[in-house]
Amino acid sequence: LSFVVGLFIVQGTIGLAMEQRRGLFRTLRCLGLPFQNLVVILAIEITIIACVSAFIGLIIGYFIAASLLPGVAVTLSGLYGVEVDNGLTLRPQWVLSGLAMTLLGAGIASCHSFFTLWHLPILQAPSTQARGQQVLRNFNGWARAGVGLLGIGTLSLLLWGGLNGGFVFLGCLMLGTALLLPFCLWHILQAGQRLTRHPLGHWLWADARAQLPGLSLALMALMLALATNIGVGTMVSSFRVTFSDWLDQRLTSELYVTARDDTQGAALHQWLAQQDLRVLPIRSQILRDQAGQITIYGVLDDPTYRDNWPMLEAQPKVWDRLAQGKGLLVSEQLARRRKLSLGDTILLPQGWPSTVLGIYSDYGNPHGQAIVSMAQLLRNAPQVPNQRFGLRLEASDVPALIKKIQDRFDLDRESLVEQGKIKAASKRVFDQTFLVTDSLKLLTLGVASFAIFTSLATLWSQRLPQLGPVWAMGVSRRTLAQIDILRSLLMAGLTALLALPLGLVLSWALLVVINTEAFGWRLPVYLFPLDWLWLVTLSLLAALLAALLPAWRLFRLQPSALLKVFSSER
Structure with a gap:
């Protein structure tokens, strides 16, 4: 991009x-x-x-x-x-x-x-007019090409589908709407001109329309940059909100302990049970077949899972049926990869439950997961490691318990991790994941803002034939400079408003289409109007800064330079 x-x-x-x-x-x-x-x-x-x-x-x-x-x-x-x-x-x-x-x-x-x-x-x-007339004749052609690209993108998404179809849709969406922008701006400016009765306001709209050919490409770049910032920002923020909620649901134990081996794990489990603590063993078995890897976890029938586990879909009384060994829960990735829904049967080795009782979210894991009752896991895989445990207790009692465990079992500090530290580390990894994305967002917005500045600076000398007659009719240079700034803000503001729906469609495509096909899980779409307002403000600020130099030059321009316009062949 x-x-x-x-x-x-x-x-x-x-x-x-x-x-x-x-x-x-x-x-x-x-x-x-x-x-x-x-x-x-x-x-x-x-x-x-x-x-x-x-x-x-x-x-x-x-x-x-x-x-x-x-x-x-x-x-x-x-x-x-x-x-x-x-x-x-x-x-x-x-x-x-x-x-x-x-x-x-x-x-x-x-x-x-x-x-x-x-x-x-x-x-x-x-003259701007010589180039402008040629470009204006192309606006309708650009618009037709843009509509064609949007149609191709929609068809690729509906008929082709998959990750490739999603990327074709994204490319056609971005380029198609960019080609439509000059056409839309032209007609919006024309409507504003018709609705304005004040002569100077009428000239402002007409002048903005006359400058559109020279600014159209810079405005297209600005729209793409703004739409990308809105779309990717919505995606990242939605992911952050969902990820934080998911961590709160998954990491419910106040302390996680890892023993050195199974022998120490068994002794640790027995000792923790004697301390009147709720102990949740974390035990799993990896199964591999032609369709890929599945990690099967065993869970106890405990309120921790019933009250907090992030279920997307579930049958009635799902935890009762799971405890009775009548089925299993599967992660969203596994369900999408193998096209499973509630009540379907998954192909597993003999002895494992196979009926899908529920589907849960599992963000960031590239492999499929499933959950069975702990009794079912130990029946099918009695030798699974018994080294990791989640402990439920009051948060204020965690430091004292850590000291007791270290004194009795000589475990290093890295083997005992509080819930808060795991969440903090996970969120740090999350923020690092999108560091490159954030950098490129700022880059595209900065480059687009620089494009507006260069376009306005280049058009400066060509605007004198349009400004000279207006000045000669009594409009001061100060007023002309203010109108020049207002025109730039108007163009940037209209572009930002048109970029907003494009950014929302882009965020939908990234979250619902691209992310689902690439990683196997779908994220909900959250809206962040304050972020959009901030981006629109940034675009207006960029347009203001870009227009300041031409406006200052106009304000400082000598009357003799404007008078020369009438002696020029232009």
């Missing part, structure tokens, strides 16, 4: 640079320079700039990777048990691929500008 946003920016910048230098091109053509040679010179110029930019990007990317690598290593180690070396390795093929992406992107971004340059009369004077 960052690369696509960058392509929008590069395409808009190249197009505006071509328009700014149309006077130079006209002079060179009049002096006899063939058009083919002009294109070759411009292509070499763009290639040199792209190569320099690529190497700068590689250097910056190396330092970004160095800062993010420790967090990624912790995530992979905590979630999947994969140890990652903290040293960076820069492979030549990565450098070449980055350079190739940059050159290919620059070539794609330049094609439209070269095509426009070919078709516009080379002797026509520089």
Whole structure:
């Protein structure tokens, strides 16, 4: 997405640079320079700039990777048990691929500008209108292409499905709505112009519409960045809320103890029972078949599970039937992977219960799990390890119990873990998981904001023919500068409002489609309006900062510069 946003920016910048230098091109053509040679010179110029930019990007990317690598290593180690070396390795093929992406992107971004340059009369004077009329004729075409992409994405999701279909849907959704943005903004601005009766307000709407061709690509980049921030932010925040609630349900024991071996585990269990504590053994057996790995846990019939276990679906009296050995509970991943629902039968070795009594959530686990009664587990696998225990007691009694266990069984401190520390460690891993995501969100928003600034700065010199007559009719430069800022805020605000529904659809696709297909579990969608308000505020602030320099230049502009407009051929 960052690369696509960058392509929008590069395409808009190249197009505006071509328009700014149309006077130079006209002079060179009049002096006899063939058009083919002009294109070759411009292509070499763009290639040199792209190569320099690529190497700068590689250097910056190396330092970004160095800062993010420790967090990624912790995530992979905590979630999947994969140890990652903290040293960076820069492979030549990565450098070449980055350079190739940059050159290919620059070539794609330049094609439209070269095509426009070919078709516009080379002797026509520089003007926003010359370029604008050509682009305006394309708005309807862009809108039709956008609708077509949305249709292709919807069909891929309905007919193809799966992870690949979900990614095609995401790509078509983002590009399709980006192509629809100029069309929507054009008609919104046109409606505002029709509804305004004040002459200056009428001119504000008309001027915003006239500047839309030059700003459209930057606004498309801003919309994609905002939608991504809304969509990914909603996904991460929904995951965080769900994950925290799930931890509270799963980690109900106040203390978790791990013995060194089964002998010590048996003695520890007996001693803990004598202390009048509720002891919940954590014992499991791993079964493997052609469909994959299943870890089967045994649980006691205890209120801890009845009151807290995170069930998604369950049959009536599920815990009574589980205690009687009439079935088992399966994790959501296992249920989705093997297409199981309540009452179905799962294929397990002889002697294990096979009827699905309930489905529970198990976030972050790549393997399937199932739960049977402890008696059923010990009947089928009597040799399962007996080393881990969850203890239920008052939180205030935990420190004293830890000291007693250490004194009697000589266990190190790492073998006795309080509930709060496990939750804190889990949440740290969670935050590290999305560190890269948060960094890229900020990057896309920053790049899109910079695109607005460059577009406004480039359009500055071309706006004088529109501003001169308005100033000559009595509107002060201060008022014109304020209107310029208001116009930028208007465009950014409308873009942010249009980005909101796109971001919500994106979050739905990530949570319901992509996440379910990739990991086997579905997360509920939570809404965070305050986060949206913050993002809209950031977009308006970015537009304000981008408009300040052109507005300041307009405020400080000498009247003689505005008067020269009337002597110019523009």
